[in-house]
Amino acid sequence: MNVVPTSENGSPPVYREIAEEIRALIRSGQYADGDRLPGENTIMESHGVARATARQALSVLINEGLAVAVRGSGIYVRLFRPVRRHGARRLSKELWGNGRAIWQTDGADRAYRVDDLRVEEAAAREHVARVLDLEEGAGVLRRSRRYLVEDRPVQTAVSFLPLALLVEHADHPAARSIRSQDTGPGGIYARLSELGMAPVHFTEEIRVRMPTPEESGELHLAAGTPVLEVARTALASEHRPVEFNQITMDGSAYVLQYDFEA
Amino acid sequence: MNVVPTSENGSPPVYREIAEEIRALIRSGQYADGDRLPGENTIMESHGVARATARQALSVLINEGLAVAVRGSGIYVRLFRPVRRHGARRLSKELWGNGRAIWQTDGADRAYRVDDLRVEEAAAREHVARVLDLEEGAGVLRRSRRYLVEDRPVQTAVSFLPLALLVEHADHPAARSIRSQDTGPGGIYARLSELGMAPVHFTEEIRVRMPTPEESGELHLAAGTPVLEVARTALASEHRPVEFNQITMDGSAYVLQYDFEA
Numbered sequence: 322m323n324v325v326p327t328s329e330n331g332s333p334p335v336y337r338e339i340a341e342e343i344r345a346l347i348r349s350g351q352y353a354d355g356d357r358l359p360g361e362n363t364i365m366e367s368h369g370v371a372r373a374t375a376r377q378a379l380s381v382l383i384n385e386g387l388a389v390a391v392r393g394s395g396i397y398v399r400l401f402r403p404v405r406r407h408g409a410r411r412l413s414k415e416l417w418g419n420g421r422a423i424w425q426t427d428g429a430d431r432a433y434r435v436d437d438l439r440v441e442e443a444a445a446r447e448h449v450a451r452v453l454d455l456e457e458g459a460g461v462l463r464r465s466r467r468y469l470v471e472d473r474p475v476q477t478a479v480s481f482l483p484l485a486l487l488v489e490h491a492d493h494p495a496a497r498s499i500r501s502q503d504t505g506p507g508g509i510y511a512r513l514s515e516l517g518m519a520p521v522h523f524t525e526e527i528r529v530r531m532p533t534p535e536e537s538g539e540l541h542l543a544a545g546t547p548v549l550e551v552a553r554t555a556l557a558s559e560h561r562p563v564e565f566n567q568i569t570m571d572g573s574a575y576v577l578q579y580d581f582e583a
Numbered sequence: 584m585n586v587v588p589t590s591e592n593g594s595p596p597v598y599r600e601i602a603e604e605i606r607a608l609i610r611s612g613q614y615a616d617g618d619r620l621p622g623e624n625t626i627m628e629s630h631g632v633a634r635a636t637a638r639q640a641l642s643v644l645i646n647e648g649l650a651v652a653v654r655g656s657g658i659y660v661r662l663f664r665p666v667r668r669h670g671a672r673r674l675s676k677e678l679w680g681n682g683r684a685i686w687q688t689d690g691a692d693r694a695y696r697v698d699d700l701r702v703e704e705a706a707a708r709e710h711v712a713r714v715l716d717l718e719e720g721a722g723v724l725r726r727s728r729r730y731l732v733e734d735r736p737v738q739t740a741v742s743f744l745p746l747a748l749l750v751e752h753a754d755h756p757a758a759r760s761i762r763s764q765d766t767g768p769g770g771i772y773a774r775l776s777e778l779g780m781a782p783v784h785f786t787e788e789i790r791v792r793m794p795t796p797e798e799s800g801e802l803h804l805a806a807g808t809p810v811l812e813v814a815r816t817a818l819a820s821e822h823r824p825v826e827f828n829q830i831t832m833d834g835s836a837y838v839l840q841y842d843f844e845a
Contacts, residue, residue: 523844524840530648
């Protein structure tokens, strides 16, 4: 357990004062995105402090996601403008009903690029089966992909649909599209509508945690960056679950917004 | 930047296999909440590995929030059942309109306890002023508090209301209640309704980051625990902002749920 660090006279410790000083210079734009920050040696000299103090000051900024350490080179300002992801609005029928992929509405200014798209059949594991109302081991269609913004990987998403639902409509072009790499305008929600299973209700559950080593690799996460996990369930009428999506986001790259009426 | 760690033959490195083994024992209940996990020495002996490997294995579990290191004592399973916080439902008019505090609806099984409640007048800083549509430095009522569940601090919240709004209705009992420690049944939203300024729309913005040292202290965060920041704005009719609330949550203690229609 940590305690609030204060020096003996109750004022903040020196490393925090130094961090605050550098933070102010970043916020005011004197250090711009990508600029190299003063290193430990420079801070030691300019502030007359020990190396440990200089290092702590820089660690504060790294932990806040304002700076990133590049091995063997130094510490750099990292100001990636977070992607604003609108919960309710993004998934509203007007959007995907009009043939827009839900992701296009996230920051109309910055396009998502998708890579590592994989579509395959799989056996539902326990929690996927539970959410989709299937027997454990039942067939699911698994669509996984990674999203990049400005060439930076920002999230991975693994979507599961009950395979039975697609087999039922095997000769419908919409069912074939859902099994293709390119699901067509409006994506799988538009195709599900064409199959008479339009999603009418969404539930999103959000958790936060530190990444696994695999996630750090896939999302190129800097040390000390948490991930956001969004588990989304899409229900068609009569509470029929039609999709479950496990989304893992670089926590420093997103602001999630939800709007609702009282 | 991290890369996915694999050993030369492509299988996961030994420390991850050991972590997975212990994780499985926790998930299956063989190590229960609060149990002490095998230490570095035990793992070195039982698995024939170096100390660094044993330490890495335990770090994986700590980073995932499944275990917590207690200085000078060992590493313990920490299974705190997260609090489920319902976005839209929790703030719906039916709840606070019936005289329920919004927090009572979070996990009906576990009560929140509030401490460090402070009510004071303050000058609005830049971002609070912007959200509340005030001049910078304008008067605001600042209500701050900490919430505990099972004696564990889980979140702090600092709420701001335009002071002018309360001065306008200075002789109304509801305005006096909003300035009191105990705001009465239904809390400030019920009192704002009585003043003709019932919130009709809420926006919540969610970010995640590593905590500041102060936050680690206030929330008793274990090392490697991120915080969730929820910034909530309450708007009355005609888009009039009536409250801004900055909520900081122990990221390991919460699941945020949002439900919405397509």
